[in-house]
Amino acid sequence: MKIGITKMYKEIADLIGLEEYEIVNPYNTKVDCDFLIISKGYKERVKKLNPESEIFEVKSATFMDLIKSLEELKKLGIGKEGKIDKSIEFLKNKEKEIKKLVKDLNVKVNPKTEFIRKVVEDLGLEISDNGILIIPDYLFDGKNIENIIILKTHNYDLGLVERIEDRYLQIIQSIQKYLNK
CATH class of the missing domain: 3.40.1360 (Dna Topoisomerase Vi A Subunit; Chain: A, domain 2)
Structure with missing residues (x-):
């Protein structure tokens, strides 16, 4: 074959x-x-x-x-x-190690696409319309960047497993930065 x-x-x-x-x-x-x-x-x-x-x-x-x-x-x-x-x-x-990074994040998020929703649900983050807005880079209009997380979605320089890991880490690190403002 x-x-x-x-x-x-x-x-x-x-x-x-x-x-x-x-x-x-x-x-x-x-x-x-x-x-x-x-x-x-x-x-x-x-x-x-x-x-x-x-x-x-x-x-x-x-x-x-x-x-x-x-x-x-x-x-x-x-x-x-x-x-x-x-x-x-x-x-x-690998998934277990990354999810350990989320356990202390007491935050609500508002994913704007099904793709991002799947990732934040897998991370175990609480979803709410009042949560921190998370959008993919292809929906970002370049204007208001207050109270928003922009997820870079197409990082072709990374391998397959690295791309998945990168999505999780981008969300976790962005939330950490947001909470430390």
Whole structure:
């Protein structure tokens, strides 16, 4: 089976112990692969260009999303079971360490997108319409930056696990700064 992985998710190959794969761009071109690992939300677009390929969408807003994606790949027989189990253990430990940083943050937040809501819920932060507003950078109009946290969402210089970790840490550190004003 020929497996293609998009550039953004190439780290998946390491997490599942996949040795033979190709980095592809199935979003804009037809590729010669039987199985494609892509970003969530693009299945329909990719299927039009690659109707014969089986498509797997990776969810990775949170550590749990990524863990579930790895578990699904394991069920499909993609990758090495032992390596996937080790990666899941690694992700659970990383998540646990980050969540320790939140335990003393007694604050309410107001996430403005479902994506950010998933992250703050996973962190265990209380959600309220009166909380600190958290918006993604692509919704920031450049005006009022008082009482607002702007989350940088597309940090392509980071690997997959680093991007997830970065989201959590950005929120935690921004809340800490906000509370120490």
